[in-house]
Amino acid sequence: MKRYADMASAELKELHDKLQQEYDQFAAKGLDLNMARGKPGSEQLALSMPMLDILTSSSDCTAEDGTDCRNYGVLAGLPEARRLMAEMLGCKPNQVIVCGNASLNIEYDLVARFELEGAAGQTPWCKLDTVKFLCPAPGYDRHFRICEHFGIEMIPVQMGEDGPDMDAIEKLVADDPAIKGIWCVPQYSNPTGATYSRETVQRLAALKTAAPDFRIFWDNAYCVHDIYPDDEARRDRVDNIIDACEQAGNPDRVFEFCSTSKITFPGAGISAVAASESNISWLLESMGPQTIGYDKLNQLRHVEFLRDAAGIQEHMAKHAQFLRPRFEAVLTRLENDLGDTGIATWTRPHGGYFISFEGPEGTAKEIVARAAQAGVKLTGAGATWPYGKDPHDSNIRIAPSYPSLEDLELAAQLFTICVRLVAIEKLLA
């Protein structure tokens, strides 16, 4: 295979004709495939079915401290559920609150709390003219949507292999007191799969910020989501940010989030927030008027089913068996079709749910549109950047988990056809 940039126009045109034929054949099949969102597939969902009828008798519904989980109460979550989630995050149970079915909900609520109540005794954000957040990009569209909803100005920061560009971040936060927070997916990042390095974690914890109420939103969504659980060299683990912040003298700077959405059931899991004990006290105080407590039966189901860190690891290895061939199918297709063309790069993650793809500048929207026309839905181009605006129009998030392996292979095949078509058109233009 040649680099496209080294190919003559005639050669490129010939290739384009051939690819266009392949594309037309695909389009004629009337496919309806989806590589858009990070939804677990049906085989993965089946793994957690034993959890559903794990509680049957009244005595099953009693927590270890005697709490009847069917009734009201226990705002911070069951002790055993706090322990389970703490084990998963590598923090202490009293640094954890276990909530409902979505960590996104906790994240949104926390931003709303800071808007209305303020952080660290400072002015509530809703009383300020401008509030800004740093948004490592490409990043998670739903984080950006929370900021957009609250009118928080988003400043993109380039993501790299070790996390976001820390030089840029240090400079930005030192000068601008309106910068109040940063969104991080620190391990198997959405969408690049990168894991923040030790240095990145330490620099974030030690940041000298003009804002005394600067907060890190640490969405550790993929904390145990390895694709190669048995291969030490391909198993990432991000450092404990809560400890790092404490050691740096900024114990209240960070709130960490996780859930079992991609461990048990996306729609019916449990979520957790972890932070310093003083942050947890404040949070419980703030949550008190909002709810009497989250679904403790579901917390108990999860504890019974997953048991402990070892149980989670064992269970996640089963997920990996379904995810690994899917990631590898896409990666192999990308390598085979685009490997030496010089028109694209992509990530090879060790975990998480996504592959981040970079095509030629100014082509992502067109590639996504072309794929859609032939029956393959991809995440909207731009979604991985604040305001949906990718400055290079080059990033596409690929989500291999949901389709069957057969469908995924078809979808990936069509994808590289679209990439090549659009890239050639750009070279010829």
Add this chain to the structure above:
Amino acid sequence: MKRYADMASAELKELHDKLQQEYDQFAAKGLDLNMARGKPGSEQLALSMPMLDILTSSSDCTAEDGTDCRNYGVLAGLPEARRLMAEMLGCKPNQVIVCGNASLNIEYDLVARFELEGAAGQTPWCKLDTVKFLCPAPGYDRHFRICEHFGIEMIPVQMGEDGPDMDAIEKLVADDPAIKGIWCVPQYSNPTGATYSRETVQRLAALKTAAPDFRIFWDNAYCVHDIYPDDEARRDRVDNIIDACEQAGNPDRVFEFCSTSKITFPGAGISAVAASESNISWLLESMGPQTIGYDKLNQLRHVEFLRDAAGIQEHMAKHAQFLRPRFEAVLTRLENDLGDTGIATWTRPHGGYFISFEGPEGTAKEIVARAAQAGVKLTGAGATWPYGKDPHDSNIRIAPSYPSLEDLELAAQLFTICVRLVAIEKLLA
């Protein structure tokens, strides 16, 4: 029995001595009884146990529209769950969003939305110097706590047998644009058990308010919670407020809330919010950044278990069998011990979870303290009024549901002893 006011001092003193002996005997027993909160008792919780293992196979987890309830999505709730909750409230399924385990959470979130986003295109409440809510009192302490949390000024309005004092409300809202809302528990009200009359509902719907963004928070928590389900004369049904508001030309004025907390499990039920279709559109838009969707498996469990309005009615009749004797035990005790004394009045509700008790002015705190010292916990005096301040220090909320019948009879006995002791002390002072 004589009216205490007609008794001579010596006679009162003699009675006091006798009651004090009875009190001391109780105190010596070292009881630990609780009539404080409206928690269902264990026999009630047992009624819904079949719901817990109603979903076992993967095919059980599929909604009627084919949605896999284990996976992400469906922000408004499952179609069949919306239909169930709509049947319960007597509104249309597309006027309903089904949420998580607590209607309190929806209520809090809705106030937070108005604080941050505003209502009816008006200024967000957090940008205003003063926001006020009308609080029919005695009322529900957790409603008042939401206002207090957000710094919303509470104006108490006296509750009567047909609902709050509408003359006072009409006057207040006509003049003051800072009055943005009212909390209502319109059927089997917490704590009085009163149900708003047709006239009250119509006057609320038709209110001429200085604030264009005035909102009714209609917490229909006890919409199907009859104590005498088979006795037409003792089965209250409040009018449909959504229809009334529409007919009065104020379709977007009201948000209605309910849950299955006191139908299935308080900690693991489902909740719903109902409103005009345009309010529902706005709400879904506003909720979009907050969550991908609530726990659909739990929604499906509820639909499978309760089925429809008839199923709910049948199930609630079973709850009534446990609640009725408890209410009657307390009411009989009150009647026997205080009936002709002239020192107290109380409500005789047809549903809900509470009896509202009015002792002599300036005695409620002391009665509650005296009962606590002898081992019976009551709802804190004042809790039924905004800021915990009962202007007459006379109201006590009695919650008969949680203790066993035997314990409840003891607790009620002690309660009337405390009432009589404190009342006599006051007469003699």
